[in-house]
Amino acid sequence: MFSLVDANSFYCSAEQVFRPDWRGKPIIVLSNNDGCIVAANRQAKDAGIEKFLPYFKVKELCAQRGVIVCSSNYELYADLSSKMMNIIGRYAPEQHIYSIDESFLSFKNCYPAIKCLSTQGQLIRRAVWKETRLAVCVGIGETLTLAKVANHAAKKVKGYHGVCVINTDQERIAILKQLVVGDVWGIGRRISKKLALMNIHTAYQLACMPPGLARKQFSIEVERTVRELNGQVCKVWDEARADKKQIFSTRSVGERITDFDSLLQALSKHVGIAASKARKQGSSCKTMLLFASNSPFDERPVSYKAIVHFPCPTNCTVELTKAMSEAAPKLFRDGVRYYKIGVGLIDLASEQNSQLDLFNPPTAKPALMLTLDHINQHYGSDTVFLAAQGIEHKWAMRRDLLTPQYTTKWLSVPHIKC
DSSP states (O other), X not given: OEEEEEETTHHHHHHHHTOGGGXXXXXXXXXXXXOBEEEEOXXXXXXXXXXXXXXXXXXXXXXXXXXXXXXXXXHHHHHHHHHHHHHHGGXXXXXXXXXXXXXXXXXXXXXXXXXXXXXXXXXXXXXXXXXXXXXXXXXXXXXHHHHHHHHHHHHHSTTSTTXXXXXXXXXXXXXXXXXXXXXXXXXXHHHHHHHHHTTOOBHHHHXXXXXXXXXXXXXXXXHHHHHXXXXXXXXXXXXXXXXXXXXXXXXEEEEEEOSHHHHHHHHHHHHHHHHHHHHHTTEXXXXXXXXXXXXXXXXXXXXXXXXEEEEEEEOOHHHHHHHHHHHGGGTOOTTOOEEEXXXXXXXXXXXXXXXXXXXBOOOOOHHHHHHHHHHXXXXXXXXXXXXXXXXOOTTSOOOTTXXXXXTTOGGGXXXXXX
């Protein structure tokens, strides 16, 4: 048996943890630079606020309906997610963190010792709420796909009270008949349209589809989904994920960049982020891509790129930043109001098996980078950074509605009066 534990409207729930007065009220969370709505709780949806709409279009409606609006507080979300996952992991011998708010559990070899799976699900919910004040729903099924289906039922179908266990054919069929085929894990919008042409509209109708036909008409992944809906285990979480072949760090800026120094600082910031990601997965970079552009909606959209090759693969922030500084003048043009900039490490090699150059000895500083990563990991991102990044980032991501970072910043620690 497998379980999927999923937080309810995680970003919105995280904003309510240290604001009890916000509980039960409509809340939305905005994307980078306060652009569009990326999260909305049930109360906000009932008020007519839909996800993924540009915020400026619903700003007046939010004010009329009393909707609380927050900028993305990634520091708070990451910390609360880590605490939540640690609590969930106590209830099963195997855990797979699927996303920031979803975690799979496997009850293999311990299911007979658990007298009641429904009670186990309630224990998980109660523990997460008690220790983090985050509301979660628990779905339990014989396969990963059925666990996803059960989790959906725990949230959407009345009578389950946040925990749904699919352990009988009657329960499985009853829930699948209520589930739209597009809500099945792995069935996207394009596949849903094709299934509709085949008169398949519910998850139960998909489960009744011959597996061989599903593979012939679609793919082996759809065939696996059909088999999993019928209780046959076909999908497993991959414990050994392949390393990324490319690493990018890119973002639109909060305030347009018009001078070279600011452009250099922004690029340095992204070089540091990309280099840190490369070191984390044990990769070195052979080729680096730099790019900068204004908005595609400007009167004259322009975009500039520069490519840097390294004789020896490197993941040293110092070395990468020095190469970027030499190439950056190729990206700058007077009069251009830069809106999006980024760095890509597009040719990665294993740090342990990199090819060296006889005539160009490596100049990386692995001991320095190890120290830098340890300090930033322990004390928080950018505790130590290269001076090339600058101190005052006027171009940084705009978060005008940012709530306090209660758990990661000393100045934001909640004050309690006794």
